[in-house]
Amino acid sequence: MPWSLLVLFLVGAVCAVRLPILHFTLVVVIVIAGYALASIGSAKSGIEVFVWSALYAGALEGGYIIANCLFYLVFVKFFARKHKRPPSNLNSKYSQD
Numbered sequence: 001m002p003w004s005l006l007v008l009f010l011v012g013a014v015c016a017v018r019l020p021i022l023h024f025t026l027v028v029v030i031v032i033a034g035y036a037l038a039s040i041g042s043a044k045s046g047i048e049v050f051v052w053s054a055l056y057a058g059a060l061e062g063g064y065i066i067a068n069c070l071f072y073l074v075f076v077k078f079f080a081r082k083h084k085r086p087p088s089n090l091n092s093k094y095s096q097d
Helices: 002-018 021-041 046-082
Strands: none
Touching (some): 002 021, 002 046, 021 046
């Protein structure tokens, strides 16, 4: 089961590259519903199904969030330092004095 959490974390990170949040939410719901139906069919307890479903959803969403945080750091913080704005000219002839 720990390997499945790692795989779901990586799937969530890959989904963050191209999948909007609404579509990703639908993917999470489908994965959790599929897991719940398969687990109930294999006679697992309701509490066990609920706990593992929550862990799987958390792993998927964690991968999505971590990937988006990395994108934010790279594209906003890194490129903002690399491409600084020139200082504004407050004494221009277009100012509203």
